[in-house]
Amino acid sequence: MSNEQDHKRTIFINGFESNKQFKYPSNYISTTKYNIVTFFPRCLFEQFKKLANIYFLAIAVLQSIPQISPLTPFTAIFPLVFVLAVAMIREGVEDYFRYKSDKEVNSVPVNVYRNGSFSFKRCDEIHVGEIALLRKDDAIPCDMVMLSNSNENGVAYIETSTIDGEKTLKPRQAFPETLKFFRENDFIRIFSMVQCDLPNPRIYQFNGAIDYKNKKYPLDKNNLLLGGAFIRNTAWVIGVVVYTGKETKLRQNLMARTYKQSSIEKNVNKYIFYILIMQFVLCTFCAILSGIWSYKYLGEHYYIDQHDFQSGLVGFLSYFTYLLLLNTMLPISLIISLELIKVAQGFFMERDIEMYSKIRNRTCKVSSYSLNEELGMVQHIFSDKTGTLTQNKMEFKFCSVGNKMYGDKKALSDKEFQSTATYSTKETIFTFNSKEITNDLFSEKGNEKLIYSINYSFDEKMQSFSKQSEPLDHFFRCMSLCHECLVESNNNGDVDYIGQSPDEIALVDAARHLGYRYWKIKNNEIELHVIPFRNEDKKIREFYEKICVLEFDSDRKRNSVVVREKSTNKIFLYIKGADNIIKQRLDPRNSSDYLEKISHDLDTYSKRGYRTLLFGFKIIEEEEFLSWMVKFAKASTAIEDRYTQLSQCAEEIEKGIFLLGCTAVEDSLQDEVPNTINSLLNAGIKVWMLTGDKLETAENIGKTCSLLSDEMIIEKCSETTISGCLITLSQIDRVISSSHHIDSALIIEGQSLEIVLFDIKNTEKVQKYPEFAKNEKKIKEITEHFLNIASRCKTVICCRVTPGQKREVVKLMKDRKKLVTLSIGDGANDVSMILEAQVGVGIYGEEGMQAVQASDYAIGEFKYLWELLLVHGRFNYIRQSEMILYFFYKNLVFTIPQFLFSFYCAYSGKSIWDDWYITLFNMLFTAVPLMIRALFEKDIIIPRRAETSSQGEDRQSVLRRLVPRAYNIGRTNKIFTRINFFKWVINGFFHSLIIFFIPLYALSEGIMNKKGDNYDFWTFSITAFTCVLFIVNLKLFLHTKLWNSFHSAAMLGTSIFIYFVFMLIYDALSSFSNRFSVWQILLSSYFYFSVLISMSIVVVIDGGLLMFRRISNPDDSEVLMDYSLSVKREKMDKIKINKSRLTTPFITLSSSQSQINWSVLYLNKIIF
Secondary structure, eight states: OOSGGGTSEEEETTOHHHHGGGTOOOSOOOOOSOOTTTHHHHHHHHHTTSHHHHHHHHHHHHHTOTTTOSSOTHHHHHHHHHHHHHHHHHHHHHHHHHHHHHHHHHTOEEEEEETTEEEEEEGGGOOTTOEEEEETTOBOOSEEEEEEESSTTOEEEEEOHHHHSOOSOEEEEOOHHHHTTOOTTSOOOOOOEEEEOOSOSOTTOOOEEEEETTEEEEEOGGGEEOTTOEEESOSEEEEEEEEOGGGSHHHHHOOOOOOOOOHHHHHHHHHHHHHHHHHHHHHHHHHHHHHHHHHHHGGGOTTSSOTTSOHHHHHHHHHHHHHHHTGGGSOTHHHHHHHHHHHHHHHHHHTOGGGOBTTTTBOOEESOGGGTGGGGSOOEEEEESTTTTEEEEEEEEEEEETTEEESOTHHHHOSSOOOOOOOOSSSEEOOOOOHHHHHHHHSGGGGOEEEEEEEEEETTEEEEEEETHHHHHHHHHHHHHSSOOEEEEOTTSSEEEEOSOHHHHHHHHHHHHTTEEEEEEETTEEEEEEOGGGOGGGOEEEEEEEEEEEOOOTTTOEEEEEEEETTTOOEEEEEEEOHHHHHHTBOTTSOHHHHHHHHHHHHHHHHTTOEEEEEEEEEEOHHHHHHHHHHHHHHHTOSTTHHHHHHHHHHHHSOSBEEEEEEEEEEEEOTTHHHHHHHHHHTTOEEEEEOSSOHHHHHHHHHHTTSOOTTSEEEEEOOOSHHHHHHHHHHHHHHHHHOTTSOEEEEEEHHHHHHHTOOTTOHHHHHHOHHHHTTHHHHHHHHHHHHHHHHHOSEEEEESOOHHHHHHHHHHHHHHHOOOEEEEESSGGGHHHHHHSSEEEEEOOSSOSHHHHHOSEEESSGGGHIIIIIIIIHHHHHHHHHHHHHHHHHHHHHHHHHHHHGGGTTTOOOOSSOHHHHHHIIIIITHHHHHHHHHHOOSSOOOOGGGOOTTOOSHHHHHHHHGGGGGHHHHTTOSSSHHHHHHHHHHHHHHHHHHHHHHHHHGGGOBOSTTOOBOOHHHHHHHHHHHHHHHHHHHHHHTOOSOOHHHHIIIIIIIIIHHHHHHHHHHHHSOOSSSSOHHHHHTSHHHHHHHHHHHHHHIIIIIHHHHHHHHHSOOHHHHHHHHHHHHHHHHTTSOOOOHHHHHHHHTTOOHHHHHHHHHHHHHHHHHO
């Protein structure tokens, strides 16, 4: 029997026999992929899901057929087996460690209530419905609903770092009805039913209900102890098990990360396809010629044992023979080399001290190694504001209530917006001058008459506040009561507040400083202290029954609390939220003058970049409350669709609001944000800001962080109708199109963006906006105008946007404009856009670790995006692009001589190389130099952040400011293009001709030494192979910009030296087909003549062309490369360069100036 059909789970507490019918899984944990029996077949099957492995398996099979294979099967089987063995051993070792970890977890003892007492059982023996007792620092073995704990207020703390990476303690609330009855040593009598969601991965969501003593009570995420978390700061907790084993939220979240493929990886597949076409053409050509030769000449050569074969069959078999000979055009080592390089690059990125944040005590985190090179190709950045550009450390600055605006008004008159990064370790900062407020609240002065009429309704009659102190009193009660914070006592006899939102903490903390202290809550009874002039002796204790909290979320953009004042029995609803949301819910009987006054103050705050909220309240009549409470009780205990039902209840009660006032909270910019954004813009990257703030706030922050400037054309769109949006955007499109050479920007609000992003294929949107569906043609036109504007604007700011809109904006630009996008954010509301973009970057912030967990890369502060993109991203793009192109090149140089040799061996399929030489060419002789270059290659020596200043005029500071200009090499993908691919292919063909024909025609002398020994086939083969090795290393040498000891050791030691050692050892241990040893070849002039002439031709032609191009048409990267070298030389006091000839032209980096200065610098380089 199963109760899962109703989309909810039923559990009987302490009802082991009753729960058997549901067949819930045990708490046994198994994270292994294999066991002893399944490891080999299943792991092998996993390896052959890769197309490359299937291809090379087919080659190995064909090579085992004697009739078509000119090589021993070993040359194909050994590399394949080696690659598979490495992968399988890695899988096996990882799985073994997972098995050991599982065994350790499953054997942990847990105190379980059975047969009237608690006793220790193994973790994997726990069942759903059982009651468990956990103590401080214990790991929670499975998901449990907390029934009781050691704390009087029922709040326990858990650490969820193993689940979401957050080390901040999270409060959890015990079920209030059982809190005082269940103790750690008591006899527990309970047989109740719990109903909750089916198992799901949503860590921060839980809907349930418990039937206790014939009454149904709601359960939510605050009652749930997450399996895998730890109990902290709580002596003991008692809970009932609701999810076990693979159904816990931790296990539900242990899913593979969505794989993102970089642009280069996609192009690699295309280029591999081109190579396969080339291979097919060459094999077909050789097969046809083989058939023709057999038809004409086979009969004349009696020693060939193929007389029984028809020429057509000979040609057909020759195709497969040459397929095997030319299969090295596609090297098996390419894929594994790329994987190793990306892991190594990620390793160095995570240990880069330049990206270490002292504030967060974090370095860069790499979660997706596959995107390392994509960081160097970013064209568009979408950034959150709060916590990403700003600190997310809130400071209460202003409030407007009644007649007055409270706060330091000098801050509003300053022309420059002061927003420095202080990074206080405190959650909130309070510097507000409270004297005027406390006087108005608690002294006779507070009885001054109100200028504005502030109304409210009570007993169905309109009433008005008459004195300034009256609305001010309700305003601060709203601040202190309307929130979702929890209270924690500190060592000073006061309280601290814990919450998910820094905004809320700042407001509740401000109310505490101003005399309204939210003291504690126990059994839904709130104790509020009103402290006149902060004099504890005059403290007034007030009590409220907390009836419900209607929570804040990104869709509602507000939260409210319903409380009953114990002394008067009045029921109040206090509410705060975004101004556009609250205004929609205001009672029409609010004074229009007062609303206008608050709106004016609100705009004043917003223009200074402050975060603003409106506050209101209403007194709920008893009859209305009882009617609404029935609906709320039903909605709050619903298992299915609880969110929708609660939203409907909130809409019903959150209307008829009377305005109290507004607040302004400051969130200062992080350190170096304007400089970082300037650098990104100079790199040609477009930076957009997506925020939930109102338009004025977003505009001011945009100016502060250098996204906007006074010289820009700044257009705005706040239309709510289709016709209005179409007219506005079409006008903006015309204005921006006609404004040549002037930077422009667009600020668009969420309500207009909803029209732009409307998708007729989205059923949910069609149902929500039926009028949009009727105007599909106009909406398409609006979207096109938006895309035209976006492509011309230097930046776009989207304000009042929801998380869903953030994701849709990223998707629109990514899909329609085919841009490489990067999203960066710090909170849960940024996760959707982080996952949507090609590259997602999370910031370790104040809002948890969800953005970091969802991201591909994570950094401590926004400023480290400079190093992530302009240093690591750019270098990784250059390194991997050139590595892949070089890989194709060197394998063509190695393989094409096989094709050329077919014309000299009657298309018989004779191999020009020895089998072992073929096997070791990619795996040993050329592997290490290429990988070392892919790890350490640099074209620019970039000064460290500590060595420079943003406005410094020294050459190192100038160089660092110019580095962004060189980012266009990846942003515009100048290296890994189809044209460059074919250039390298042609170059490979040309070099293979040199390698083949120079040793071949050098054989015409015919005599090897004074003894009269003749040159033979193997002399030619070893000489040509040596030419291959020297020339591919020479090519690598010519394209390496900055050398270090690793490059030299790799090229001379692991390539050239090991090759000669192998050649001598192989000659000594095996029987060659030739009559002379390798020693004789090495002592012959023919060998050195062939190698030196081949290398000389490559140096003259390739080196000359490279030098000519760099002198005649250098790009920005090459200009900066030489400038950085000159800076380094100057720093080391080895040369002196005229500063006027170098620094002045570099500021603009125009094409003509770049060419002139590059020539000067290049000559300096040659001379010195």
